[in-house]
Each structure stands twice: as structure tokens, then as C-alpha cells.
Amino acid sequence: MSSATESFSVRHQAIYEVVKTIPAGVVATYGQVAAIVGCGPRLVGYALASLPAGMDVPWQRVINSQGKISIRSDGAADPRQRQALIREGIVFSLKGTVDLKRFGWDGPDWDWLYERGLEPPPRRDSAASGRFP
DNA sequence: CTTATGACGCGCA
DNA sequence: TTGCGCGCCATAA
Numbered sequence A: 001m002s003s004a005t006e007s008f009s010v011r012h013q014a015i016y017e018v019v020k021t022i023p024a025g026v027v028a029t030y031g032q033v034a035a036i037v038g039c040g041p042r043l044v045g046y047a048l049a050s051l052p053a054g055m056d057v058p059w060q061r062v063i064n065s066q067g068k069i070s071i072r073s074d075g076a077a078d079p080r081q082r083q084a085l086i087r088e089g090i091v092f093s094l095k096g097t098v099d100l101k102r103f104g105w106d107g108p109d110w111d112w113l114y115e116r117g118l119e120p121p122p123r124r125d126s127a128a129s130g131r132f133p
Numbered sequence B: 001c002t003t004a005t006g007a008c009g010c011g012c013a
Numbered sequence C: 001t002t003g004c005g006c007g008c009c010a011t012a013a
Helices: A009-018 A028-036 A042-051 A079-087 A110-116
Strands: none
Touching: A009 A028, A009 A042, A028 A042
């Protein structure tokens, strides 16, 4: 891998990796990412806040559970985030919210989780007693 | 070593 | 419906 992520702790890197898997055209919530990496939702925000510019992490695709762009310490959301999302096809309501029903991320592929050993398999089949195949 | 400071989410009154 | 409190981790100084 490489990039600038090597300087960050494992937890931060895990968060960044998850965010990287969010495809353009959809948005994920902090809680969603947190659930995958197994940490509090707050940490996701902290991790992204510490995210240096130039990193290949689509941080813009992470918004809060209200479907709104989180407000930073500046007191306002970075307009660039909204602009970037619109550019990716995200549609904002008149209230400035995103319909998570439509643009909400479904989460990473099962294979991705399996490979990373994250989150228990959603298990929708019947067989497979214990865990992984 | 300690302290302060962040992009959140949920439960309960 | 709104408001308040708590939990949690890493980094910088």
C-alpha cells in the first residue's frame, strides 16, 4: 500500500480503507463506517478530521445519519463536500439533505469483509453452520 | 508524562 | 417534536 496512511494507527487506516470502498454516486454515514470497523461513530469523524489533503480517500461520501453534511468546527459544512457529491450524482433535497434510501451505501461486498475479517457475514443463505466457508 | 480538541449517534425526558 | 448527556480514539502541544 503506501501513500500517507502508513503514519496512522491501525484504527484510522481501517476507517480509511472502508471509506475507500464507498463507490461514487452513493453516500455512507459515520455510524455505518463505524459499525464495519467496530468503533464508535465519533471516531470516524475524528479520523476523517485528521485526514490530510492529498489522500485518496473519498471522505466527502461520508455524511451523518440525518442525511446531512456534518458541520465542522468552523461552524459550517465545507461547501466543497456538497459540490463534490453533486458532481458524483448525489441529489440534495431543498432542505439540503440526501435521501439515504436512494443514495445510501449498501456496505462493502461480502468478499471484501471476508478478506478483511470484518463484521460477521450477513448470512442470508441457510447452510453454512458456523461461519465462513 | 498530561491536557485539549475534534466530520457522530443514540437513548431518554 | 426538541434538548441533554454519554461513549470513545488518536494526534498535537
